[in-house]
Amino acid sequence: MAWNEPGGGRDNDPWGGKNQGPPDLDEALKKLQEKLNTIFGGGNNSGGSGGGSSPAAALGGLGALLVLVLVAWGLFGFYQVDQQERAVVLRFGVYHDTVMPGLRWNPPLIDEVHVINVTKVRAAESRGQMLTEDENIVDISVSVQYTVSDPANFLLKVKSPELSLEHALESALRHVVGSSKMDQVITEGREQVAVDTQQRLQDYLVTYQSGILVAKVNIEDAQPPSQVQDAFDDVTRAKEDRERLKNEAEAYANGIIPEARGSAQRQLEEAQAYKEQVIAKAEGEAQRFAELHTEYKKSPRVTRERLYIDALEELYADSTKVMVEVEGGNNMLYLPLDKLLEQRSVSRPSGSQDIDIRELTDKVIEQLRRDSQISRREGR
Structure with a gap:
């Protein structure tokens, strides 16, 4: 049965007491006010019968609370900006200032501070299939390294700077x-492609006012599609062979040309030396003939015999056998010069061969004279 039904009994009172009604609201508020006064330095009014708090005590507690709130608000406004960072300050959502490194303070809830690292090198990548000028398709992968040059533009001018960078890069x-x-x-022009891409990308980012400075663009990979990779490798090897053969030909040319030039220079110098030798020899012979002619004028007979003897000496020097036909007779005189020279060399010490030849020549001449005289006598 319900607590308020007849016969329900007093023990069924929901307020927890016997013969008690609902709690007094004024009494509850009074107890709450007393607790607040106790917290903020107030106390019960000793002179009042109702125990209420004084207005001065309530104002004092409110002031202390306000001071605490202001101190906490001021402390939350301090922040540190490192050397590699810059802070962008927004006041009521509008750009106010860019703060340099150091200990800074801005009013909380009024200013909004965004700290951005301007020295950190960030990276972005792009990869895809692209069409070249000669209507070929290449798979190319590129990476870019960049830093933040203008924190305010990086934060405010572009909604998503990284995404804009990727689109501009592609x-x-x-x-x-x-x-x-x-x-x-793919091959020798990759470096120039990277340089041109970096320059054009930076122009795009300046136009967007993105506050990004491109540091480096690298071509990570560039190759033809996998379907034609084998054919392209064959072409590449053919080009490498062509360059190798070209280098070998140049090396051979660089070796043979100096050698040919040296040989030509040697022949020129030998010809010049032969020319000078012939001229000098001719001049010497002419001078010798002039001196001999002078001597011949002085003594023709002696000079003539001396020339004859010298001629025979020169002739016999290269001959080992001499056949002499006797004038007016049928006999042939045979002179074994090699045997005679051997005998003379045995009988005499090895000295001057010119003396032996001269003596031999004199004997030959004497023998010829004798034979000539004998032939004349027989003819008579």
Whole structure:
């Protein structure tokens, strides 16, 4: 049965007491006020019969609370900006200032501070298939390194700077690759493609006022599609062979040309030396003939015999056998010069061969004279 039904009994009172009604609201408020007064330095009014708090005590407690709130508010406004950072201050949501490194203070709830690292090198990548100027498709992968040059523009001018950078990078790369041939993109022109892409990307970012400075653009990978990779490798190897053969030909030319020039120079110098030798010999012979002619005028007979003897000496020097026909007779005189020289060399010490030849020549001449005289006598 319900607590308020007849016969329900007094023990069923929901307020927890016997013969008690609902609690007094004024009494509850009074107890709450007394507790507040106790907390903020107030106390019960000794002169009042109702125990109420004085207005001065209530104002004092409110002032102390306000001071505590102001101190906490001021402390929350201090912050530190490191050397590699810059702080962008927004006042009531509007750009106010860019703060340099150091200990700074801005009023909380009024200013909003965004600290941005301006020295950290950030990275972004892009990869895709692109069409070259000669209508070939290449798979190219590129990475870019960048820093924040203007924190205010980086934070406020562009909604998503990183996403804008990726889109600008892809656009710049497609423009540069579309203006280059496949060989330039894949092989020897990759460095120039990276430089051109960096310049064009930076122009885009300046136009966007993104506050980003591009530090480096690297071509990570550039190759033809996998479907034509084998054919392209064959072309690459053929080009490498061509360059190798070209280098070998240049090396051979660099070796043979100096050698030919040296040989030509040697022949020229030998010809010049032979020319000088012939001229000097001719001049010497002419001088010798002039002196001999002078001597011949002085003594023709002696000079003539001396010339004859010298001629025979020169002739016999290269001969080992001499056949002499006797004038007016049928006999042939045989002179074994080699045997005679051997005998003379045995009988005489090895000295001057010129003396032996001269003596031998004199004997031959004497023998010829005798034979000539004998032939004349027989003819008579």
